[in-house]
Structure formats: C-alpha cells, structure tokens
Amino acid sequence: MQNTPGDATAQIRALAAARWRIAITLTIAMVCIYFGFIALIAFNREFLAQRVTRGLSLGILLGALVIVASWLLTWVYVRWANRHYDVALDAIERRPGDRQ
C-alpha cells in the first residue's frame, strides 16, 4: 500500500469520524438516560413511588441505576478507545511515508 501524507490525512479523518460517531452516540445515550429519569420525576411521580421490594422504591433504584449507567457508558468508551482507536492511531503513526 502507498503511504503518502495524503493517505495518512485520509486515515486520520476516517478515524476521527469513527471516534465522533461513538462519542456522540454515547453522549446521546447519557442525555437520554439522565433526562428520562428527570422526566419521570417531573411527570410521573406515582410510577417512581412504586415499591420493588419492601423499602426500595423504583425512584431510588432508578437513581442508583443512572449512576451505574454512567459507569457502564464510560467503560464502553474506554474499552473501544483502548482496543480500536489506539491501535488504529499507532498504525497510522508508524507509517514511514507519513513523517515529513
């Protein structure tokens, strides 16, 4: 494969687009989760007042799950970035033709 500087720029652009897609998808997921929770608080109190078990209301459970969801989403991103993004970036960096 030819390794011209133009090639590297195209590869970086493709990688940038991939990172942007992941970042925006996960951000939208976080926004939906949190504002979904806020919407339930604002519009459907009775729903959140229901009990899952004695003492544990759905509201408290979902509140804790918003925190757990934040953890999961950051984990998903870090895993993707470590496994795919870093590897692709290393590959572009190592191409000899691409250093001026």
Add this chain to the structure above:
Amino acid sequence: MIAAFLLQAATSPPQTRIGQPNAMAMVFFFVFIAITLGITYWAARRTRTTEHFYAAGRSISPGQNGFALAGDYMSAASFLGIAGLVSTTGFDGLIYSTGWLVGWPVVLFLIAEPLRNLGKYTFADVVALRLRQAPVRIAAAIGTLATVVFYLIAQMVGAGGLITLMFGLSYETAIVIVGAAMIAYVLFGGMIATTWVQIVKAVLLLGGAFLLAMLVLARFNFNPAALFAAAAERYGDAVLAPGQLVSNPWDAFSLGLALMFGTAGLPHILMRFYTVPDARSARTSVFYATGLIGFFYLLTFILGFGAMVLVGPDAIRAVDRGGNMAAPLLAELLGGTPFLGFIAAVAFATILAVVAGLTLAGASALSHDLWVNVVRHGRASGNEELKVARVATVILGVAAVMFGITFKGQNVAFMVSLAFAIAASANFPALVMAIFWRRFSTAGAVSSMVVGTVGTLLLIWLSPTVQVDILHHTSAWFPLKNPALVTIPLAFLVGIVVSLMTTARESDEHYAQHERRMHMGTAGD
C-alpha cells in the same frame, strides 16, 4: 448550593458537641494542615517552570489524576449539602446525587482527549488554537474568571459558616485560615502541591464517607432497603418518592442541563487534563474519576437516609436550618466525639482543596491567557509568566478572602449553580465548536462566549432565584431558576450563525494540522 449553607450561628441543642471547640477536630485539622504544608514544601522544590506550576510537569499518573479530579469536584456542598437535603426531604436530595455525576461521561466522550492533545495549560489554548489570540483569550478569560469567582464566593462563605459551626471559631478567622492555607499551597507548590492536596482530600472524604455509611448499614444488617423501609415507616412513604423540589418540569431540565454540561466547562477540572503525560492517560483518569465520584454519590444515599432515621430531620434542622450538619451529627451519634472531629476535619479539607484548585485555574487565566497571550502577545519568557502567575495567585487568594468577608450572611447558595450555568453556557459550547467544527471563526467564538456569560448573568438576575428569593419581589421576569435551558442553545446558535457570517479562511487553513494534532498530540509534529 443545594441546601443553603446557613450562616446564622445556630444554637446547638445540648446533646451535640457541634459548635464547641472539639479537641479531636483540632488534632485532625492540624495534622491535615501539617501534612499538606509538608507536601507543599516538597512540591515547591520541584516547581521551577510554568509547566510545573500549571501542569505538575505532566507527570501525574492516570490513577493519581482520577483521585485528584474527584478531589477537585466533590465539594463540601456535595458531602454536607446532599446528605442534609436527603435527610430532610428524602428522595428529592438524590436528584442532585445523580445530577452531579452525569457530566463526567460527557467530559470523557467529548472533551478530555482533544483538550489534552490540543492545549497547553488552559481551555482557552484550545479555543484560540486556530483563531486570533487576543479577542478569543479575553472572552475565554471572562468566562473562566466568572465561573471561578462565583464558585469561590460560594465556597468561601460556606467555609466560613461551616467552620464557625463546627469548630466554634469566628467567621473571619475561619475565612483567613482558609485563604492563607490555600494561597500557601498554590503560590509555593503550584499544580504539584494542589494535585496532592486533592488526592489526600479525596482519600479522606471517600474513606470517611465509606466508614460512616458502613456504620449506618451495620444497624440495618447491611441491607440498604431495610434502611429505606425504616425511613418510610417513620416519616411516611413520601420520603421514597419525588416530592415538591421539582415542581416545575422546565426548572428540572434546566438545572439538569447546567449540571451535565457545566461539569465539562469547569476551568479547574479542565486544567487537570494537562497534568497527565498524554491523551490516553487523560481518558483513563476520567474513567477512574467517574468511578470514584459515582461511588461517593451512592454513599450519599445511605448517609442521607441514615441521618434521617438515626438522627431525625427535626434534630438536624435544630442545629442548622439548611440541614448541612446531618453528616457530622450522624458521625457523632455513631462514632462519638472523635469521629465527629474526624468528619469535621474532612469537611474542612474538602473546602480547602476545592478553593485551591479554583484559585490555580483563575490564576492561570490571568497570567497565561491575559498577561502572556494578550498583553505580551505571546512573547513573555517562562520566568516572567511564572512570576505573573504567582502574583495572580496572591491577588485571587486575597480577593477570595475579601469576597468571603463581604458576602458574610448573604444567601450565596445559588452561586454554585450560577457557576455551573456559566461554565455550561460560555465555556462548554465554545470548546466543543473549537474542537469539532472546521468553520468556527474568531468572531463566532468571541460572540458565543460573551453571550453565554452575559446572558447567564442577566437571566439569573431576572430569575426567581434573585428577584424572589433574595430581593423578595413577588414575581420575576424570567420564569426559570436556572437559565441553562435558554443560554446553552443560545451560545451554540450565536457561535454557529456568527461563524457562518464571517470568513472562516483563517481557521480553515489550520484545520488539517489541527485534525492531526487532535488525535496524535504534539508528538507527531
């Protein structure tokens, strides 16, 4: 913020030693001061260049930075305020426990790595990168200083009230002690000392909160549901469900937006990403920070309901109307005076660490953005910049003490949410557009940041927060308590429209370079 830090000296009921000089609290407090000053002495000998002063020589590991980010972020308001709010209102307080965390994933996905690769010391480095330096730096410094000053005022006034309440010192003495210690850390030890103060504080706060939560759960067979059930039995089922705090849905959305996107625009948080060696470490450090901060907010569920059941809302309000003493009272009940002393010292350390981080961020805006890049057109020597940064630290530290004394007894609780609203409306949109949008122009950046800052200040002034709660008018012109719902979209809109109207060739030319650096850092240059 949340539950106001109440400043009126409350009369303590006889069963608590809060408000009286507490020997254990004093011992813990002096040990903390001694350790942190020792760290500062050690750090001062390593602080020789601007890179050390602003960015700890980029030598902080991801794990250390994760703790330091958590230390910078978890303020006394989170610890005492949320515990107090949950203990007096139940579920409603938990809305904040989640709200304070959800901004962190956004920081990770959108900001941390590009910021580390594109900038040097401040977030303005990134916004100004492809654009004309002077106007962008001035606008960014205004956003930074507005955020820092309002946050500082809230923390200082809270600190004064809190220390008066816990140690029995006078308000002014408390403020001067906080100011002196904070200036010493930043002035001599720069970012190295500030980072380690944050780490020590984060470990103390997480350890203290965890221990307290375990002592609570030990009374309920380590079953949180049994604790919640006991709360519902005593104070009614309503404490487990949303109550009156969120009466207007738009208010809830607006506050949520400010908390979520404000986190990604806080200058003292953004600055921390420059202390690690590379973008990958920045990414990992947010992952750790999210874990630690989320864990802490889960603990506030237990602390709040624990204080409600074991201490009781009336006893808590008797000590402090805002409920801020819920966690200390709980500590006294479960661990006696020594544990109260420990928790009091932890709360104090918490405040000190946050104000140190804020002061360093403000000083870097004054020295790096305004002095070096505007006044001296980027031609100042490293030595000069370091000197100016230290002068700026003293100016900000003294200003913080004066703010603290000036605003004594004022209701400044709203100022933290104001700081978040400015960060979300002035700093965050400009940063996102500068990173991701090729056509972003100088005029677009400046107008977006100015509209974000001024719009937020104006709408807060016209909101019920100031007009009704503080000025006691019957109504307010602007209906929302927090303006973020209007000002965040407005800042984006202004930035986009003005950029499209102005020629963007200046920034377009640099974008290919920028693109490469955004992913590879300066290593590939």
